[in-house]
Amino acid sequence: MIFGLEFPPVSHAIEWPDLFLSGPFAVNKVVVLMWLSVIIVFLFLRIAASDSSLIPRGVKNIAESAVDFIQEGIVMQTMGPSGMAWTPLLLTFFTFILVNNLWGIIPVAQMPVNARMALPLFMALLVWVLFVGVGIIKQGPIGYFKNIAFPPGVPKALYILVTPIEIVSTIIVRPLSHSVRLFANALAGHLILISFAVITAALFSASVTAIILPFSFGLLIALTGFELLVAFLQAYIFTILAAVYIDSSMHAEH
């Protein structure tokens, strides 16, 4: 209870009852939305790829601008021309995360899939396995871990300080911050929209205070637009960080 408003606890905002099955394989609304976004991303890219017309139109137009954005805006800026082979992976990450975030502002769905820790954590661990694997393949197992623990160009005495920091920040903090960034942004946006919806509903039923209803309702609409921006930005940041992490393993620091 804050100023006579009944805010729902966080668990009511993000936990959904099981639709079918139970236990660890239970399927609820979040899982269904995730399946839907898999289907949407697959169909979107499939239809765009099967369209062989020379002049892009409709779906293919959107897909081509998405590919161009990934190539020019992410791969070329962070990995250079040698990283072009990673475009399909990064494009999949970007579109999948974007659709998953957009569920938060699509009416009826109203639940960003990334507001549950499972999906961001899985994707961050996937990137973690990829960049450690790429590092081991490109630099050899000993060379890669030697480069992480003992970055060249540091005075010998400082290794006492630098080595633990580098190991912890590369192996543990990277996947943690990578996943928490996406998760916390999706959750925060979801909670802000819920808060303003609750305020608007409370003002609607009150009599005198209904004068300030347009302001809170207007802010609710404006914040929905802001969430559209956040959904795009977080998908971009997750993808660009994945590119940076993979690129850091491809070349030994020197």
Add this chain to the structure above:
Amino acid sequence: MLSTLAQQAPGELEAGLTAVGRGIVYGGAAIGPGVGIGIVVGNAITAMARQPEAAGMVRTTMFLGIAFTEALALFGFVLSFIISG
């Protein structure tokens, strides 16, 4: 004061202190990143204004800097939910 405290239901004080702690955790975690993101974006704007042709590269690096700086605030945000009375 003491008599009103004594009248409270058991567990109410803990719940109140938990709420205060959550507020302090998130508020404290947001101070540093707030200043940090300001510095990052401010310097990025200076760089873009001085050399507009490098704007694309500066923007990419700026988002990276924001992402790394912002991580601490988000840790605080998540931690404030983890804290329970």
